[in-house]
Amino acid sequence: MPAPIRARRLARLTLLAVAVAGLPACNTLSRLSDVGQAPQLTRIQDPQAMPGYTPVSLPMPTPLPAERNPNSLWRTGAKAFFKDQRAAKVGDILTVLIEINDQAQMNNESNRSRNNSEGMGLPNFFGFESQLGAILPDEVDPSNLVSGTSNSGSTGKGGIKRAEKIELKVAALVTQSLPNGNLVIQGRQEVRVNFERRDLVISGVIRPEDITAQNTVSYEKIAEARIAYGGNGQITDVQQPRLGQQVFDILSPF
Template sequence: MSAAQTFRAVRTLTLLTLGATMLTACGTADRLANIGKAPALSAIEDPSRNPNYQPVRLPMPEAPVVDRQANSLWRAGSRAFFKDQRAARVGDILTVNIQINDRAQLQNRTQRTRNGTDSLGIPNLFGLEASTNNILPNSVDPANLISTNGTSTSNGDGQIQRQEQINLQVAALIVQVLPNGNMVVQGKQEVRVNYEVRELMLTGIIRPEDITSANTISYEKIAEARISYGGRGNVSELQQPRWGQQVLEVINPF
C-alpha cells in the first residue's frame, strides 16, 4: 500500500470515528450527567399527544340507527340490560394478564447422493468411421469418443430450540372506541429497582365481550397486540456492546 492510499484509509477511518462520536455526543453527555443517579422514570402523559401516536383506522360497518321505543327500558344496540363496571369508554382502565409460555423445537436434516455415468461412441457411421484417422489422431477409437462420470453429495443439518416464558399483569387504558364497538387499549408500566428500570408496554384491539366480570382480559384475546418488555440502566448498558465496537461491526467488510 502506497503512502497516498494509507493516508486516505486513515482519513476515512478518522471521519467515520468523528461522525460516530458526534452522533453519540448527546447520549454520552446525558450519561455523564447521570453518573451515580438512578434512571429517571417517565412522566405520566396523554398517549394521544405522543408524536408517534396514530389512531387506529380499520374498515368498519355502518353505525346502527338507535330506535328508541316509548315505555321501554331496552335500547336497540345495547349489549346488556344492566350496566356493569367493566371498562367500556375512553379513559376507562382494565387489567391485562400476560402469560406467555412458548416453546419451539425444529430439526431438519437433508441428505442427497447422486451418481451418473455416460459413455458415447460411433463405431459405425455409413462407413465414414474408416476415415476418422484423416481427421482425428490415430489414437482415437471411434467406439469410445466421449465418456463422463459425475458424483454429487449434499448433507444438511439444522436445529432450532427456543423457549420463552413471561408472566405479567399490566393496567391498560382505553384510548379509542372504534365504530363497531371494539376498543383500542394501551398500557405502560415502569418499575425501578436498584438503578435498573424495567419497562412493559402493550397496545392492541379488544372486544368488550372478552372482558371478564373482574375487568380483566387475557393477552391472547388482544388483536394486533404489540407487547414489549425490556429495560434501561446499568445492567442493560453492560449487556450492550460499546458504540465503537458496533461501528466497527457495521463498516468492517470482513
Template structure:
C-alpha cells in the same frame, strides 16, 4: 474528506456518541419516562378497523332499562375514552421444530463414434495424442447434500398492566394503550402493550386477558447496566453488518 476515510471514521464517531451517553449516566440510574397522553406521542394515529353496518337505536318508554347497559346498577368496567382497564399478560409459549434432509445423486455418461464416414482414420492428424474413437466423450457426476436444522423456543411472561382507553370504534370496541416501567437498582424494565378489545371480554373486576386483544402489540425489554453489558459494542455491530464472512 474522501468517502473511504469517512467510512473508517464512522465507527469511531458512533463509539464516541455511545461513550458520551454512558459517561453522562455514571452514578445515576436510568431515567424513567414521564407520564404523557399516548395520543400525543409522535407516530400515534387513530386505528381504523372494518366496521359492521349501522343499527337503528330505539327507546323503550316506561322502562328503567337503558340500551347497552349490562345491569341496573352502575357498571365499573371501562367503557369510555380515558377509562383504565387492567390487562392480564400471561404468555407461556413453547415451540420445537426439527428438520433433516439428505439428498444424493450420481450420473455417468459415455459416448463414442467408432465409425464416422471413414473419418476416424484422420483423428491422428487432428488430435495431438492418439484417441480411441469408441470413447470420445466420458462424463461422471456425483453430488450429495445433507442438511439438519432445529429450533427450540420457550418464553414465559406474566404481568398485570393498566392500560388507558384511547379510542372508541364505531362498533363499540375499544383501542387501549398501556405502558409500565419498573426500575430495580440500575436496571429499567419497560413493558408496553396496545390492541383492540371488546367490552364483552372485560371481566367484572375490570380486567381483560391479553389473548382477547386484537392486533395485540406487546413488548418487554429493558435498559441499564445489565442490558449495556449484553449489547454488542457499536464497532462489533458495524463489522457484523458489513463483513461478508
C-alpha cells in the same frame, strides 16, 4: 503523494470521523450526565400526546340506525341490561393479564445424492470413421469417443428450540373507541430497583365482551397486540456490546 490528493483524502477522513462521532454524541452526553444517578422514570402524560402516536384505523362495519321502542327497558344495541364498572370508554382503566408460556421445537434433515454416466461412440459412419486417424491422435478409439461421469450429494440438518415464559399484570388505559365498539388500549409500567429500571409496554385492540367481571382481559384476546418488556440501567448497559463493536459488526464483511 501530491498535496491536493492528500488534502482531499484528509478532508474525507475528517468528514467520516465527524459523522461517526456525531451518531452517539447525544446519547453519550446524556449517559455521562447520569453517572452516579438512577435512571429517571418517565413522567405520566397523555398517550395521544406522545411522539409517534398514531390513531388506529381498522375496517369497520356499516353503522345501523338506532331504533327506539317506547315503554321498553331494553335499548337497541345495548350489550348489558344493567350498567357495570368495566372499561367501556376513553379514559377507563382495565387490567391486562400476560401469561406467556410458549415452546417451539423444530428439526429438519435432508439428504440428496445423484450419479450420472454418459458415453458416446462412432464405430461406423459411412466409412468415414477410418479417416479419424488423420485428424485425431492414434490413441482415439472411434467406438468410445466421449465418456463422462458425475456425482453430487448434499446433506442438511437444522434445529430450532425456543422457550418463553412471562407472567405479568399491567393496567392499561383506553385511548380510543372504534366505530364498531372495539377499544384501543395502551399501558406502560416502569419499576426501578436500585439502578435498574424495568419497562413494560402493551397496546392493542380488544372487544368489550372479552373484559371479565373483574375488569381484566387476557393477552390472547388482544388483537394487533404489541408487548415489549425490557430494561435500562447499569446491568443492561454491561450486557450490551459497545458502540464501536456494534458498528464494526454491521460494517465488517467477514
